[in-house]
Amino acid sequence: MENKTPKSILTAAQIILKSNYTIALIGAGLSVGSGIPTFRGAGGLWTKLGEPSGNAYESFLNNPTTWWNQNLNSKIDPERTKFRNAIEKAQPNSGHFALVELENINILKHQITQNIDNLHYAAGSNRVTEIHGNRTKLRCTTCESRWNREEFDRTFPLWQDVLPPKCQTCSGIIKPDTVMFGEPIPLSFLNSCINETNLADCILVIGTSATVYPAAGFPQEVLSSGGNIIEVNPEETPLSVFAASSVKGPTENSLPKLVKEIKRLITNDTV
Numbered sequence: 001m002e003n004k005t006p007k008s009i010l011t012a013a014q015i016i017l018k019s020n021y022t023i024a025l026i027g028a029g030l031s032v033g034s035g036i037p038t039f040r041g042a043g044g045l046w047t048k049l050g051e052p053s054g055n056a057y058e059s060f061l062n063n064p065t066t067w068w069n070q071n072l073n074s075k076i077d078p079e080r081t082k083f084r085n086a087i088e089k090a091q092p093n094s095g096h097f098a099l100v101e102l103e104n105i106n107i108l109k110h111q112i113t114q115n116i117d118n119l120h121y122a123a124g125s126n127r128v129t130e131i132h133g134n135r136t137k138l139r140c141t142t143c144e145s146r147w148n149r150e151e152f153d154r155t156f157p158l159w160q161d162v163l164p165p166k167c168q169t170c171s172g173i174i175k176p177d178t179v180m181f182g183e184p185i186p187l188s189f190l191n192s193c194i195n196e197t198n199l200a201d202c203i204l205v206i207g208t209s210a211t212v213y214p215a216a217g218f219p220q221e222v223l224s225s226g227g228n229i230i231e232v233n234p235e236e237t238p239l240s241v242f243a244a245s246s247v248k249g250p251t252e253n254s255l256p257k258l259v260k261e262i263k264r265l266i267t268n269d270t271v
Contacts (some may be wrong), residue, residue: 002201004263009254012230012245013261016107019228020201024099025218026113027208029233033093033252036086036117050249055182061141064164064173071176072160087116087135092123097207098255100124107262110196113209114215116178129192131185131215138165142172144186185214193218201227207251209237232258 005013011142016022028038045207060067071229100123102108111128113120116135120128124249125171131140137148145167159165165174179185193214197203219229223242232254240246247254 005257005264006247008245009258009261010251011246012232012258013265015228015230015244016202016204016262017265021109021199022102022107022202022204023072023110023112023200023222024039024108024204024206025208025210025215026099026111026115026206027210027215028115029093029114029207030251031090031093031115031117031119032207033089033095033250034117034119036090037083057180057183058115060175061173061179064175066166068160068163070254075151076205082133086264090117092119093252095255096123096125097150098119098259101125101259102262105266106264108204109199112193112196112215112218114212129189129196130177131189131193132179133186133189135176135178137177138174139172139177139186140172140174143170144188146177190214197221201225202230204230204232205237205239205243206232206255208233210239 011230028036032038070076096119099111099120100107103111103125109127111120111125113128113130114132116130116132118136120130137146137150138149138152147155152165156165166172167174197218198221200222203219205219208215210219219239219242223229228244229239229242231237231239231246232251233240233246234248234250238247247258
């Protein structure tokens, strides 16, 4: 029977199977299929409110008590609360599960995600670096210790009575794990991304235009070292011209098709 797989998907699958170490860089486009709007796209938080101005992290450090009081009050910023509720209700989509499949068959070695929604882990992925943090966690600004928010609530049930919360290990100020505007990427996160990028000879760029640094630099690093970029995105991006294959369409549709083709090629090679 004739294989009617689109050429872009066939080419992408062939390149991935010839590669020794494939990683993925993932953006907000992957989570659109889970009902989470992108920050900058239609209906996005910053489309409605404008991108944050100033240095949010500096403001946090200057007055963490005020910041925490405002953050815990859902009535202060209704649009942000609405956005948080969308994330709270979201479930992994078929694109997330496709990445789990690739990980399970040892094709996808690591995922670098810009998403904070925890959906990679909810889907079952294990090898993930969340470069912008995870909304379900808290982090110490000094020693980078991290806690699951629910675990922290159980361990320190009265923490909201004395703000800001302090780290029991180093007495540093605790903040949400998500990286704020003006906040340096935690070194442990950044070093993981750099190490994985250095190992990669193929990078899947999924649901992102890769314009926010430092994440935007990882595909170029792979390319400059002789590796390939595979783009999976609904629209053209600045990276499309560099991609060895550019798979168009919603990621929740394209990724399962790509995985299916990879598994078909593996099966044909072993028959």
